[in-house]
Amino acid sequence: MILAALPAAIVFLAQLPPLAAQPSAPRGRVEGVVIRAGTNEPVVGARVTLSRPGETNQNTSISNTGAGNSINLFGVPPVPTGTGTASAAQAALNMPPLPIPPTLTDTAGKFAFRDVEAGTYRLFVYQDGYVRQEYGQRVFPGQGAPLTLTAGEVLKDLDIRLTPAGNINGRIVDNLGKPAVGVQIQLMKAVYNQIGLRTFQAVGNSRTNDRGEYRLYWVTPGRYYVVGGTPQGPAGAGGFGPSTSANESGDSHTFTYYPGVTDFNRATALDLRPGGEVVADFIVPKQQLFTIRGRVVDPASPIPPPSASIALAFQNL
Numbered sequence: 001m002i003l004a005a006l007p008a009a010i011v012f013l014a015q016l017p018p019l020a021a022q023p024s025a026p027r028g029r030v031e032g033v034v035i036r037a038g039t040n041e042p043v044v045g046a047r048v049t050l051s052r053p054g055e056t057n058q059n060t061s062i063s064n065t066g067a068g069n070s071i072n073l074f075g076v077p078p079v080p081t082g083t084g085t086a087s088a089a090q091a092a093l094n095m096p097p098l099p100i101p102p103t104l105t106d107t108a109g110k111f112a113f114r115d116v117e118a119g120t121y122r123l124f125v126y127q128d129g130y131v132r133q134e135y136g137q138r139v140f141p142g143q144g145a146p147l148t149l150t151a152g153e154v155l156k157d158l159d160i161r162l163t164p165a166g167n168i169n170g171r172i173v174d175n176l177g178k179p180a181v182g183v184q185i186q187l188m189k190a191v192y193n194q195i196g197l198r199t200f201q202a203v204g205n206s207r208t209n210d211r212g213e214y215r216l217y218w219v220t221p222g223r224y225y226v227v228g229g230t231p232q233g234p235a236g237a238g239g240f241g242p243s244t245s246a247n248e249s250g251d252s253h254t255f256t257y258y259p260g261v262t263d264f265n266r267a268t269a270l271d272l273r274p275g276g277e278v279v280a281d282f283i284v285p286k287q288q289l290f291t292i293r294g295r296v297v298d299p300a301s302p303i304p305p306p307s308a309s310i311a312l313a314f315q316n317l
Helices: 001-013 085-094
Strands: 027-034 048-052 061-064 067-072 109-114 119-126 148-149 154-162 165-171 184-192 200-209 213-219 221-226 270-272 277-278
Touching: 027 085, 027 119, 027 148, 085 154, 119 154, 119 165, 165 221, 165 270, 184 213, 200 213, 213 221, 270 277
Parallel strands: 027 154, 165 277
Antiparallel strands: 027 109, 048 119, 061 067, 119 148, 165 213, 184 200, 184 221, 221 270
């Protein structure tokens, strides 16, 4: 019976009209060159990414499918299974487009993205020793300008001038003139709160080596303050992890701003220019620690309270 029905089924399928092929929209291209700001020197080997707004630059994501963790190489939701071919095909049509692989600039600093779908994109450039930059960005920190690509359009001659980062280094000695080893160094930037008071925001950190030397590298050009010593507050809150050697003394050091003052209002700002190197040597004295102890009494009873909570709060005078 089944074999007898096959010829009729074949005839029926042959009479069906062919599926109309959906014409694909023409794809465009994005081209440009990356050069060092202030010169016409090409930046070779810079990593250039083209991403849609809201899309991360990560090409690998971990998704929990309920049957253990699986690696999703393109960050695209898996096609549902067990729902039929039609449902799977519909899910495939609704999937977001795959991320665009990054590219590297050639020996002339040029880059190109081909077969790019129409849409709005953001273009980022990364290179060691330079400030991470977005196309159209004028200030740091800041945001660049989006690129809008129509079907089949070619955006070329995009000119991206990378700003060289700078470095801050120096040597720290204690009040005895000896190298201050393992001292925590913070790079601070002055910011103003809602009521106009100036405060400091940490934007980088390091620690001194066995020679008392430190180095903060690939810093975005700008105006900074450097502070060294044990972070203020109980037990040096906000440390940078354990010592690099088991033989370090672990001494505490007075929280000191360059050029050697404990009052941040007297601190000297460092002007770091693109590609610049700033040296900031200063003295960070060893810190004497104290013990606070006392007794809690109940004025209404001769019997001491069975339990009491004691807190020590730090206040910057």
